Amino acid sequence: MFHVLGAGSLGLLWAARLACAGIECRLILRDQTALSAWEAAGSCLTLRQAEGDQRFTVPAELADQGEPIHRLVVATKAYAVTDALDSVATRLGPGSEVLLLQNGLGSQQAANDALPLQRVLYASVTDGAWLADRCTVVWAGRGLTRMGDPRHGTPPGWVEDLQAAGIACQWEVDILPVLWEKLAVNCAINPFTALHDCANGEVLALAGARLPDLLLELQTLLSSQHMDHVAEPLPATVMDVIARTAGNSSSMRQDLAAGRRTEIDYLLGFACRSARSAQLQLPQLERLYAELLALLASRDLPVS
Ligand SMILES: NC(=O)C1=CN([C@@H]2O[C@H](COP(=O)(O)OP(=O)(O)OC[C@H]3O[C@@H](n4cnc5c(N)ncnc54)[C@H](OP(=O)(O)O)[C@@H]3O)[C@@H](O)[C@H]2O)C=CC1
Numbered sequence: 028m029f030h031v032l033g034a035g036s037l038g039l040l041w042a043a044r045l046a047c048a049g050i051e052c053r054l055i056l057r058d059q060t061a062l063s064a065w066e067a068a069g070s071c072l073t074l075r076q077a078e079g080d081q082r083f084t085v086p087a088e089l090a091d092q093g094e095p096i097h098r099l100v101v102a103t104k105a106y107a108v109t110d111a112l113d114s115v116a117t118r119l120g121p122g123s124e125v126l127l128l129q130n131g132l133g134s135q136q137a138a139n140d141a142l143p144l145q146r147v148l149y150a151s152v153t154d155g156a157w158l159a160d161r162c163t164v165v166w167a168g169r170g171l172t173r174m175g176d177p178r179h180g181t182p183p184g185w186v187e188d189l190q191a192a193g194i195a196c197q198w199e200v201d202i203l204p205v206l207w208e209k210l211a212v213n214c215a216i217n218p219f220t221a222l223h224d225c226a227n228g229e230v231l232a233l234a235g236a237r238l239p240d241l242l243l244e245l246q247t248l249l250s251s252q253h254m255d256h257v258a259e260p261l262p263a264t265v266m267d268v269i270a271r272t273a274g275n276s277s278s279m280r281q282d283l284a285a286g287r288r289t290e291i292d293y294l295l296g297f298a299c300r301s302a303r304s305a306q307l308q309l310p311q312l313e314r315l316y317a318e319l320l321a322l323l324a325s326r327d328l329p330v331s
Pocket residue numbers: 032033034035036037038055056057058090102103104105107110111114128129130152153154155156157278290
């Protein structure tokens with residue numbers, strides 16, 4: 028049995044895929060209003076894909092109600108992880124497994140610190156999902172969930188169960204470089220899409236010489252974290268992502284357009300703090316961060 032904490036885009040995508048695979052799962056909703064609304068809609072979740080809609084019944088509950096949680100998928104935004112984990116802390120026993128799906132870095136380390144007795148797994152997700160309404164998730168892009176244990180343990184048995192059920196996931200012996208690579212890619216693409224209000228494919232033209240300068244700095248940062256194997260191919264990796272996602276609106280641009288809080292603190296914020304701790308001077312990265320903070324402030328959005 029899996030509990031999925033956070034009934035947003037990725038939480039509902041996970042719940043739908045688990046239900047589709049016949050793996051028992053329950054959603055943990057934020058409050059009684061959300062729970063009543065879910066139950067009034069028949070606890071029915073719709074997974075929408077190009078091939079059509081599939082409907083699943085997925086029970087839901089509140090954080091402070093219910094049985095012990097053995098396997099928890101945390102599907103909140105990065106800035107909400109700590110509070111979300113606090114809300115279920117009494118239901119997590121020693122040895123409970125907690126899978127974190129958040130973009131960026133920083134929330135994973137906070138979760139690890141908060142849960143010394145549990146097994147905390149990190150994931151990097153390339154699926155694309157969005158909510159058409161509170162009970163309908165649109166699976167816009169099929170991707171892969173790469174997951175691992177930062178303490179380098181062996182995979183839990185359920186990883187094979189998920190794979191056998193057709194859920195695209197892969198165990199990584201060393202998950203941190205995977206997360207750092209995604210962070211660097213996001214730092215290279217997302218800020219320009221937000222500042223220029225452009226699709227990913229327009230970044231090359233609009234960022235101009237700033238992009239190669241930034242890539243050099245991100246390579247320096249990755250090397251300072253002993254990740255030369257990620258640093259060296261970074262420019263090619265970024266060009267590849269730009270080409271493959273040319274028509275996409277980055278998550279940061281989407282958040283800005285919707286007036287939602289961004290995950291900037293877990294992307295540029297984390298990168299800048301790591302650079303400073305390593306005593307690196309990365310002026311292009313710092314400038315981009317400052318410009319983004321100014322943009323957020325001008326829209327009255329949180330700067331962290
Ligand atoms: N969507 C996608 O395609 C992808 C997302 N990701 C990453 O996955 C993470 C989740 O993203 P996404 O699903 O899009 O975000 P959403 O905002 O769609 O979903 C987050 C959900 O968590 C809920 N939540 C937050 N705090 C709590 C809490 N304490 N108790 C219960 N529920 C809570 C929110 O509820 P409420 O609305 O009430 O705040 C919301 O429903 C992010 O880090 C994102 O970067 C990564 C790859 C792809």
